[in-house]
Amino acid sequence: MSCSLELALDRAEGALLRVLGTIERRGWNLVTVSAASGPNVYAVKVTLDGARDPEILCRQLERLVDVQNVRLLAAEV
Numbered sequence: 001m002s003c004s005l006e007l008a009l010d011r012a013e014g015a016l017l018r019v020l021g022t023i024e025r026r027g028w029n030l031v032t033v034s035a036a037s038g039p040n041v042y043a044v045k046v047t048l049d050g051a052r053d054p055e056i057l058c059r060q061l062e063r064l065v066d067v068q069n070v071r072l073l074a075a076e077v
Contacts, residue, residue, distance in 0.1 A: 002031065002047065003054040004073040007061065009042040015066035016042060022061060027052055041068065 009015045016035065023030060028050035035044045048054070058070045 001051060001054070001076065002049045003075040004045065004047045005054070005058065005061075006071045006073055007042075007044045007046070008068040009044060010066040010068060011037065011040055011042055012066045015064075016044065018064055019044065019061060019067065020046075022064060023048065023057065026050075026057055026060060028057060045073075 007019060009019065020030065020033070023046065028048040031047040031049050033044070033046050035042055037043075048057075054072055054075050058072055061067055061070045
């Protein structure tokens with residue numbers, strides 16, 4: 001199953017690394033990563049491949065301290 005997520009992160013040291021590390025530790029493979037930097041926020045879009053439920057991953061990412069918002073864009077079987 002593949003899915004795409006859009007995240008808004010605080011511009012804090014290590015925020016992007018924490019998100020990417022959490023994704024990999026939860027059993028997902030990163031297919032693409034794109035990020036844009038604003039004055040106070042990182043806008044990150046990731047495409048993932050894995051066999052787990054993407055809704056669970058979204059909830060896990062929302063718990064990270066520097067994550068403002070997570071949105072599931074698409075999930076394909």
